[in-house]
Amino acid sequence: MHKFLIVVVGPTGIGKTKTSIEIAKHYKTDIISADSRQIFKELKIGTATPSEEELREAKHHNIGSHSIHDYYSAWEFEQDALKFTEELFKTHNQLVLTGGSMMYIDAICKGIDEIPTIDQELRDNLMNQYNTEGIDSIRRQLKQLDPVFYEQVDLMNHKRVIHAVEVCLMTGKTYSSLRTNTVKKRPFQIIKVGLELEREEVYNRINLRVDQMIEMGLVEEAKQFYPLKELNSLNTVGYKELFGYFDGDYDLNKAIELIKRNTRRYAKKQLTWFKKDAETQWFRPNEIAKIISHIDSLILNCNS
RNA sequence: GGUACCAUAGCUCAGUAGGUAGAGCAAUGGACUGAAAAUCCAUGUGUCCCUGGUUCGAUCCCAGGUGGUACCA
Numbered sequence: 001m002h003k004f005l006i007v008v009v010g011p012t013g014i015g016k017t018k019t020s021i022e023i024a025k026h027y028k029t030d031i032i033s034a035d036s037r038q039i040f041k042e043l044k045i046g047t048a049t050p051s052e053e054e055l056r057e058a059k060h061h062n063i064g065s066h067s068i069h070d071y072y073s074a075w076e077f078e079q080d081a082l083k084f085t086e087e088l089f090k091t092h093n094q095l096v097l098t099g100g101s102m103m104y105i106d107a108i109c110k111g112i113d114e115i116p117t118i119d120q121e122l123r124d125n126l127m128n129q130y131n132t133e134g135i136d137s138i139r140r141q142l143k144q145l146d147p148v149f150y151e152q153v154d155l156m157n158h159k160r161v162i163h164a165v166e167v168c169l170m171t172g173k174t175y176s177s178l179r180t181n182t183v184k185k186r187p188f189q190i191i192k193v194g195l196e197l198e199r200e201e202v203y204n205r206i207n208l209r210v211d212q213m214i215e216m217g218l219v220e221e222a223k224q225f226y227p228l229k230e231l232n233s234l235n236t237v238g239y240k241e242l243f244g245y246f247d248g249d250y251d252l253n254k255a256i257e258l259i260k261r262n263t264r265r266y267a268k269k270q271l272t273w274f275k276k277d278a279e280t281q282w283f284r285p286n287e288i289a290k291i292i293s294h295i296d297s298l299i300l301n302c303n304s
Numbered sequence: 305g306g307u308a309c310c311a312u313a314g315c316u317c318a319g320u321a322g323g324u325a326g327a328g329c330a331a332u333g334g335a336c337u338g339a340a341a342a343u344c345c346a347u348g349u350g351u352c353c354c355u356g357g358u359u360c361g362a363u364c365c366c367a368g369g370u371g372g373u374a375c376c377a
Contacts, residue, residue, distance in 0.1 A: 012341075037341055047341080073338035103340050112337045123339090154335070157344040167338090179337065237341045261330080266341050272334065 002302050003089045003188035006295060008098040009105060009274045010195030011267035013206045015285035017050050019195060020098040022288045023295070024058035027094040032084050033062045034077065034099030034108065037236050040068045042225065045218045046238030048209065058096075061088075068225070068233040075117065078107040089188060094299075100266075102273040109192075111184025115175075118166045126162050141165050146174040191298050192280040193291055196271070203264050210260045213238065219252070237262045 006027075008020045024031050033039070037047040041064035049063060061084050066072055081097070081104075088095050097108065106112070130138055138161050143150045145168040153160050164175040171178065196202075222242035225234055229243045238259050245255035274280060283291050 035341090036339095071339090074340075075338040078338090101340065103337075103342095106337080110337090115338065117338065154344055157336090159339070159343045160336080163338080181337085232339050232342080235339075235342065240341090262341080264331090268332085269334095269341090273336080 001093060002299070003085075003092075004094045004295075004299055004302075005085060005108075005186075005188050005190050006094060006096045007105060007109065007190060007192045008096060008195065009192065009270075009280065010100070010285070011202055011270045011274075012100050012263060013048070013209050013267065014195045014197060014202060016098045016100070016195060017048075017054060019285050019288065019291070020096050021050075021054060021058045023193075023291065024096045026288075026292055027092075027096070029092045029094050029096060030059040030061060030088055032081055032088075032095060032097045033060055034081070034097055034101050034104040035063070036072070036077075036099075036101040036104060037233070038063050038099075039066045039072060040064070040233055041066065042068050043221075043233070043236070043239070045213050045216050045221045046236065048213070068228065068231055070233075071117070072233075073117075074103045074107040074112055075115075077101075077104045078112060081108040085186075085188060094295075095188075100270055102270060109186075109190050111182075111186075113178055113180050115167055115178050116170055118163075118170055122166055122169060123162075126166055130158055130162060135161065138162055138165055142168075145169070146176050148174060148176040149179075152176070189298075189302055190279075191295055192277065193295070194274055194280040194282040195285045196282050197284060202267055206263045206267060207260050210238075210256060210263060213259075214256060218242070222246075237266055 006023060008016050008023065010016050020031050035047070037043060038049045039062055040047070043049070044064075050060060055063070062077075062080060065080075085095060085108075097105075099105065126138065135155075135158050138158065139150070139155055142153070142161055142165050146164060149164050153164060155161060167175040167178065197205075218238060219242060222239045223246065225231075225239065226243060226246050228234055229240070234240070234243075241255045241258040241262065244250060244258070245252055250258075281294055283294070
């Protein structure tokens with residue numbers, strides 16, 4: 001009997017939570033979240049974490065499991081997701097995985113290369129170097145440490161350049177030699193379902209949802225974390241814009257407009273990423289019956 | 305009803321001393337291997353309200369419409 005991981009992807013606000021719950025209920029199974037922000041227990045409103053009621057409808061894993069102070073990355077996600085699947089596939093033949101974090105989805109579906117976690121001190125030092133000496137200094141260092149990757153990397157993107165350098169310094173090997181570009185084998189089949197609507201409809205839903213978040217008390221939620229605004233976990237749409245408002249850079253209405261715009265841009269970016277994956281079958285979020293029958297036919301095909 | 309002003313990109317507007325146009329915002333396309341809701345790259349999308357007139361040529365000048373705004377009745 002094959003095991004199936006049903007992966008539900010789509011832009012933010014399209015209804016992944018609702019659709020995933022319907023699918024999970026149909027297969028009487030659990031949901032693993034692949035969301036880089038809903039993992040933080042402190043962030044509820046701004047991350048559109050499923051409601052108490054929704055969490056009761058289907059068991060969710062990896063939601064509210066960490067603190068905003070914790071270090072978490074795609075690597076940790078891969079490890080966690082593998083643990084969840086190993087455990088849950090003992091008692092289920094299907095599992096649902098859903099979320100909007102593109103790299104997390106790839107981490108579980110394809111795997112990522114083994115690279116040690118970078119010491120915070122090393123990262124801080126390089127960041128410092130970047131801030132004082134500029135990107136050129138880091139680029140020169142990369143050219144020397146890993147000329148191969150230097151040719152491939154987007155030299156305008158300081159995060160990529162810095163990361164490559166820190167990996168080289170951390171491991172004593174070139175970053176390019178650690179990038180194997182292989183897809184890891186998983187002990188389960190993967191079925192990818194994409195949710196989409198007309199662009200305008202997606203944007204309308206986003207704008208509406210942001211207004212609802214404000215009504216639910218997003219401003220107050222963000223205010224609590226204002227002193228911690230430098231944390232990476234709070235470099236998040238919905239919070240960073242409000243921090244700018246608290247700083248006095250603009251008024252609340254402007255902050256709300258910025259949240260809407262940045263959420264729209266995020267949705268567009270997700271679509272660009274997810275659309276590239278030819279394995280994904282696309283549906284409208286309310287086409288539950290169609291989605292289920294699509295999944296069933298793939299399962300049947302695989303098991304016969 | 306009268307007078308004045310306005311009509312240019314999705315929005316707010318600039319502009320062309322007559323040679324089919326450009327800013328801001330919004331938007332669009334893309335990249336992506338441990339910060340990824342992060343980070344980075346690229347892109348101007350247009351019956352210049354309509355119909356005539358003058359002109360080699362009109363978005364620009366003239367006339368008449370239409371719509372809007374303000375003021376006067």
